[in-house]
Amino acid sequence: MPDPSGGPAAGQLEHDLAEAFGVSHAVAVSSGTAALHTALSAGGIGPGDEVLVPALSVVMTVAPLAVLGATPVFVDSDPGTLDVDYDDAARKLTSRTRAILPVHLWGRMGDPAALTAFASAHDLIVIEDAAQAAGTARDGHRAGTIGTIGCFSMKDGKILWSGEGGFLLTDHSDLAEHAAAFRSHWQPAPSGHEPLSRLATNSRLAAPLAAIARANVRRLPDLVARRRAQTRHLLHALEQVPGLAALAPAAGEDWNGYSPLLRIDLPHARKFTEHLAQHGVSNSTGSFRLIPCDTRPMFSPRGQPCRGAAQILDHTLAVLLTERDNEATLDHYAAIITREATTWAA
Ligand SMILES: Cc1ncc(COP(=O)(O)O)c(C=O)c1O
Numbered sequence: 001m002p003d004p005s006g007g008p009a010a011g012q013l014e015h016d017l018a019e020a021f022g023v024s025h026a027v028a029v030s031s032g033t034a035a036l037h038t039a040l041s042a043g044g045i046g047p048g049d050e051v052l053v054p055a056l057s058v059v060m061t062v063a064p065l066a067v068l069g070a071t072p073v074f075v076d077s078d079p080g081t082l083d084v085d086y087d088d089a090a091r092k093l094t095s096r097t098r099a100i101l102p103v104h105l106w107g108r109m110g111d112p113a114a115l116t117a118f119a120s121a122h123d124l125i126v127i128e129d130a131a132q133a134a135g136t137a138r139d140g141h142r143a144g145t146i147g148t149i150g151c152f153s154m155k156d157g158k159i160l161w162s163g164e165g166g167f168l169l170t171d172h173s174d175l176a177e178h179a180a181a182f183r184s185h186w187q188p189a190p191s192g193h194e195p196l197s198r199l200a201t202n203s204r205l206a207a208p209l210a211a212i213a214r215a216n217v218r219r220l221p222d223l224v225a226r227r228r229a230q231t232r233h234l235l236h237a238l239e240q241v242p243g244l245a246a247l248a249p250a251a252g253e254d255w256n257g258y259s260p261l262l263r264i265d266l267p268h269a270r271k272f273t274e275h276l277a278q279h280g281v282s283n284s285t286g287s288f289r290l291i292p293c294d295t296r297p298m299f300s301p302r303g304q305p306c307r308g309a310a311q312i313l314d315h316t317l318a319v320l321l322t323e324r325d326n327e328a329t330l331d332h333y334a335a336i337i338t339r340e341a342t343t344w345a346a
């Protein structure tokens with residue numbers, strides 16, 4: 001039976017995505033959340049399994065693994081690098097740990113060598129949440145292609161957007177087959193399986209969205225260049241503002257510039273981000289109450305809170321951009337941030 005998922009548009013998109021990211025398989029789905037859900041299912045994650053995931057993550061990263069019956073085990077992040085704190089991750093390993101799910105928040109991807117070494121030392125599969133990281137590379141490795149499966153969102157505001165949508169990347173044909181079945185109620189079924197013989201989801205990407213996504217894959221280098229230029233422009237305009245300092249990417253990191261990032265050294269830093277949101281500067285912590293996931297009650301947190309993650313989120317201004325933001329909009333944001341930080345610092 002032909003794959004009913006999104007018709008030929010989804011298949012063409014998958015072909016172009018695999019080529020653009022240099023991987024064997026792409027599977028298009030309806031959202032980044034669906035990509036993570038599908039990837040975790042393909043990775044065999046289920047009840048009783050523990051998955052190491054940074055507390056420095058969004059609800060959408062953790063919800064799919066909880067829905068599959070697995071347990072999120074929150075690990076801290078290093079405030080100096082924003083990368084996973086691998087000492088903390090090592091302390092939290094148990095005989096039930098099956099996977100690590102790094103989150104490349106704000107397009108920063110962490111050290112790929114450290115991730116690969118940790119995962120292979122402990123026999124873990126790696127599912128990357130690269131929802132915000134299309135276009136980032138480090139030491140020659142593209143975000144979303146280091147692990148077993150990489151997951152992306154194409155929600156509006158993402159660099160590679162289609163309004164709503166997502167996809168996953170993998171070099172493993174069996175995992176791609178599982179993912180294609182899982183996103184469409186196990187139809188077409190992987191070889192050796194009967195169609196509709198397993199619980200799954202409808203996470204198909206609608207054909208019109210696949211067509212938009214495909215047009216944007218063709219201009220991916222331009223979209224990444226535009227976001228980098230926007231971020232450079234805003235950070236340059238904020239260079240002399242009291243209490244704010246740009247967070248530079250790591251050496252060897254070719255950052256996609258997803259979100260202009262500034263360390264806030266002002267009193268009541270989180271309140272400052274909320275204040276900016278009220279004045280029209282949309283940002284991660286102030287507009288969307290981005291708090292460490294280990295403090296969210298629905299994930300039944302246990303153990304000590306992840307202090308590095310809290311420190312990062314309490315002191316980072318991450319301005320949210322879209323492709324539509326032109327220089328006038330960025331200058332307007334810069335004027336508001338400058339005025340409010342100057343008053344706040346006084
Ligand atoms: C880091 C991260 N993970 C997961 C998601 C979920 O993606 P979506 O909103 O497309 O379901 C998003 C986007 O919202 C995200 O930014």
